[in-house]
Amino acid sequence: MSSPVWHPFTQHGLGEAIPQIASASGAWLHCADGRRLLDGISSWWVITHGHCEPRIAAAIAAQAGQLDQMIFAGYTHPQAEQLARSLVVLAPVGLDHVFFSDSGSTAVEVALKMALGHWHNRGQARHQILVLEHSYHGDTIGAMSVGARSVFNRAYEPLLFDVATVPFPAAGKEQGTLDALEALCAAPEKPAAFIVEPLVLGAGGMLAYTAEMLRAMREVCAQHDVLFIADEVMTGWGRTGTLFACEQAGITPDILCLAKGLTGGAVPLAATLASAAIFESHRSDERARMFFHSSSFTANPICCAAANANVAIWREEDVPGRIATLGAALDAGLADLAAHPRLHNGRRIGGIAAIDLRVSDAGYLSDVAPRLRAHALAAGLLLRPLGNTIYLMPPYCTTPAEIAEAVAIIDNAVDALA
Ligand code: PLP
DSSP states (O other), X not given: OOOOOOOTTOOGGGOOOOOOEEEEEBTEEEETTSOEXXXXXXXXXXXXXXXXXXXXXXXXXXXXXXXXXXXXSSOOOHHHHHHHHHHHHHSSTTEEEEEXXXXXXXXXXXXXXXXXHHXXXXXXXXXXXXXXXXXXOOXXXXXXXXXXXXXXXXXXXXXXXXXXXXXXXXXXXXXXXXXXXXXXXXXXXXOSEEEEOSSEETTTTSEEOOHHHHHHXXXXXXXXXXXXXXXXXXXXXXXXXXXXXHHHHTOOOSEEEEOGGXXXXXXXXXXXXXXXXXXXXXXXXXXXGSOOXXXXXXXXXXXXXXXXXXHHHHHHSOHHHHHHHHHHHHHHHHHXXXXXXXXXEEEEETTEEEEEEOOSOOSTTSSHHHHHHHXXXXXXXXXOOBTTEEEEOOOTTOOHHHHHHHXXXXXXXXXXXX
């Protein structure tokens, strides 16, 4: 009997193999049929330290037997309190309030609602959101609205709200980005907020830009009193080499979105951090000004316990050192791949390495990515290219030898495309 499971971003009509994963450890996934797969993409960018990290697994097990779930509207628990205090200390200075939710998309929805609520409660009709070209912020309606329009969201276009797009700050084109942002911020229709993926746009194709540009864009927004939302759902928890990408630009956004690696990737949890000004514009003796958002699993204690264990690992172990070692191995791999005539534009930031394939059709729907994916799968590597961009974003425990193995598989996969 065929499976009733409907998979995300999967075309079931193509009959592609759907491997069953039975267990995982470190950088490896173990298939039910006995094969093993090197997790080249940290299971969709979530696993940071490694699969089934013992400290995180133990924290989850202990919490599951003590307090599993509880309503968070007007009630609290020690794991959430501890985590919120830690996040305020770890995040850029000035983000003093933490709102929990359960995925990257909801962290972004919460951020957008906070921004709009902030202006609404101050009696200002500011609704326009500025976005960066090629961005991705999730798949719920609000998150899609602030992301690039593509085949991903064509069917839902009538429901998506209008945004103003700022050109991506590609090398040599930075001034154009700043001029466009300045013009939009200064326009009579004052924008509510500008949302960006700091330093690297993930799903847009691992497109990197400089810390100087991140800082400059933040400054333009500050000058015009436009809220700056940093979506660190992908970049957070070390992916760009530092705990948060914003650190590299020395900036504090007004709102910071975290998810994926917040729990080390083991269980779903998200947090949206906000400045005191945004919290204060919601705090009042009028109930009508409260922040109208929740979900059943807000600040689930088991997930918060996992996140506290993750924070302890960051505090007690040399995670940046591990990412630096991984980065050096990725550089060596990129140097090898750059020798391939069909590959160019190698780039790395922290624990993310990407390189582009020279193809005539680089679109998401071209069969290049699925063919590379299938070849890698057969050779024992979990890979998921984005159009013609091949990337590795492995867990931080991945060894240089394992990276070399992944690189050899990619090299062969590109050869096999012929
Ligand atoms: N924001 C960014 C920058 C992302 O990369 C993603 C997911 O890849 C999201 C938001 C959405 O996160 P989730 O898939 O957990 O909803």
